[in-house]
Amino acid sequence: MVTLVPELTMELTNLFNWLKQPRRITLLTHVRPDGDAIGSALAMKMYLEKKGHTANVIAPDDFPDFLDWMPGSKQVYIHQRNRKTCFAILTQSDAIFFLDFNAIKRIEALGEDVMKLTRPYVSVMIDHHREPDNFTDYRLWNDHASSTAELVYTFMEMAGDIHLLDQDMAACIYAGIALDTGIFQYSNTTAHVHAIAGKLMEYGIKVDRIHNDLYNQYGENRIRFIGYLLSQKLQIIPAYRAAYMSITMAEAEQYKLSIGDKEGIVNLPLAMKDIDIAVLFTEDKGKVKMSLRSKGDVNVEILARNFFNGGGHMNASGGSSKQSLEDTIKTFEEVLPKFYAMPEANTNQ
Numbered sequence: 001m002v003t004l005v006p007e008l009t010m011e012l013t014n015l016f017n018w019l020k021q022p023r024r025i026t027l028l029t030h031v032r033p034d035g036d037a038i039g040s041a042l043a044m045k046m047y048l049e050k051k052g053h054t055a056n057v058i059a060p061d062d063f064p065d066f067l068d069w070m071p072g073s074k075q076v077y078i079h080q081r082n083r084k085t086c087f088a089i090l091t092q093s094d095a096i097f098f099l100d101f102n103a104i105k106r107i108e109a110l111g112e113d114v115m116k117l118t119r120p121y122v123s124v125m126i127d128h129h130r131e132p133d134n135f136t137d138y139r140l141w142n143d144h145a146s147s148t149a150e151l152v153y154t155f156m157e158m159a160g161d162i163h164l165l166d167q168d169m170a171a172c173i174y175a176g177i178a179l180d181t182g183i184f185q186y187s188n189t190t191a192h193v194h195a196i197a198g199k200l201m202e203y204g205i206k207v208d209r210i211h212n213d214l215y216n217q218y219g220e221n222r223i224r225f226i227g228y229l230l231s232q233k234l235q236i237i238p239a240y241r242a243a244y245m246s247i248t249m250a251e252a253e254q255y256k257l258s259i260g261d262k263e264g265i266v267n268l269p270l271a272m273k274d275i276d277i278a279v280l281f282t283e284d285k286g287k288v289k290m291s292l293r294s295k296g297d298v299n300v301e302i303l304a305r306n307f308f309n310g311g312g313h314m315n316a317s318g319g320s321s322k323q324s325l326e327d328t329i330k331t332f333e334e335v336l337p338k339f340y341a342m343p344e345a346n347t348n349q
Contacts (some may be wrong), residue, residue: 010139012138012140012158013089014138015122015124015137015138016123016158016159016160016199018054018122019048019051019159022053022054023052023053023054023094023095024053024054024092024093024094024095025048025053025055025056025093025094025095025096025097026056026057026058026090026095026096026097027041027055027056027057027058027060027096027097027099028041028043028045028057028058028059028060028088028095028096028097028098028099028110028114028307029044029057029058029060029063029100029101029106030060030100030101030106030107031061031106031107031108031110032060032061032062032063033059033060033061033100034063034064034100034179034180034263035062035067035175035176035178035179035180035214035321036065036100036147036148036149036176036177036179036180037059037063037099037100037101037148037171037176038063038070038076038172038174038176039061039067039070039071039149039172039175039179040056040099040100040147040148040149040151040152040172040173040176040230041059041076041099041100041176042057042070042071042072042073042076043149043152043154043169043172043173043176043263044097044099044155044171045057045072045160046072046169046170046172047152047156047164047165050164050166051161051164051298053166054317056075057072057075057077057336058076058077058086058089058090058110059076059077059079060077060078060080060107060108060109060110061078061079061080062078062081062259063076063259063260064258064260064263065217065258065259066213066215066217066218066260066263067214067260069127069193069213070171070172070175070338071168071171071172072168076137077089077149079109079110079113080109083109083113086110087111087113087116088116089116090113091117091119091123092120093119094121094221095121095122095123095124096114096121096123096124097121097123097125097126098123098124098125098126098127098136099126099127099148099152099296100126100127100128100129100148101129102127102129102131102132102133102141102310103132103133103135103284104133104135113170113235116147117136122137122138123135123136123137123138124137124138124139124140124264125138125139125140125141126140126141126148126151126152127139127140127141127143127148127151128141128143128144128146128147128148128150128151128313129143129311129312129313130143130301130305130311130312131169131293131305131311140154140155140158141169143313144188144189145188146177146180146181146189146190146193147176147177147181147188148163148176148180149172149173149174149175149176149177149178149180150173150176150177150192150193151178151195152173153165153173153196153200156256159198165203165206165275166203166205167256168202168257170200170201170203171200171205171210173196173200174197174200174201174205174207175210175211175214177193177197177246178197178210178211178214180213180316181265182191182316183211184197186313186315186316187314187315188313188314189310189314197274200222206268206334208257210273215264217267218261219258219259221255221256221257221262222255224255224258225251225255225261226265226268227255228251228255228342229247229265229301230245230268231244232245233245234269236275237333237336240277240336240337241274241275241276241277242275242276242277242278242279242336243269243272243275243277243278243279244265244269244278244279244281244282244328244329244332245265245269245279245280245281245336246280246281246282246325246329247281247282247283248283248325249283250284252283255258261292262282264281264282266278266279266292269294270294272291274276274296276294276296276298277292277293277294277298277300277303278293278294279291279292279293279332281325281326281327281328281329281332281345286322287320287321287322288320288321288322288323288324288325288328289310289318289319289320289326290304290310290318290319290320290321290332291311291318291346292304292310292316292317292318292319293315293316294314294315294316295315297346298315298345299314299315299316299346300312300314300315300316300345301313301314301346302339302342302345303316303317303319303335303339303345304317304318304319305317305319306322306339306342307319307332307335307338307339308320308329309321311333
């Protein structure tokens, strides 16, 4: 079970009491929402609606189409495409839930609209990332949780509402947990996570179908692109057991990559026995996005947070740079010795 300090439990009890009356609730995800963010938001939406609330999900921008199978995915409002409608929904909200992120800056323009709200609303954070900002009235936060989806399950459990869980909710929660644990292979896969997964399966979810929907729905262009990356762009730094690849905007256009086609690519170099760190650099307008992965006790969250304006988890983090793609890669190579010199870089030290 998630361990909470008594004060936080008491605060959540107040929230649960407040939710006994029908409310208008808006659920927000972070930019470039992944399976944990969308799965958590949709499961929470279905749960709140069963409780008699009106619930809407707003994502800052589009999510990968391999998540389209999730129940309710077509009802997600995309702020980037319909800002006026999303703002109108926000202005009518009695409560706003912030799911899978812990700082307003993580929702960019959507966050700007949230800050413009003048009507009072109750704010709730449900998240598992390190070092949360203090911007909500209530929070269910645990950086030892595998995923926000796990915490959504915990939220329902703590509210005494686990009996409201159904097959659709279970599928969304399971998908979020599976994606954020790397199909139950990362170090955040605990006995508690397996226990929850087992309980979710009791609702009749088709695990094989979920895995197929999450991992086997890509187009031919992505497979050919991966071949190109591995043969032409993979770089190895043996001294630091690191590997990286980079994607330019021109390459993304050439291979007609869609949203989600880059998902999982960063993990591929970790299949090598002599590699502990893998990084994918993606060129974007005015910045470079970074996905960092590691295995074992190497803590890439420290690398992302200290050198690349990012953060996340020990084995899976993200970062960004305003330098050019070439300069960002050069900086990465230069900071690797500094990173490994930090005691917290390796949790086994």
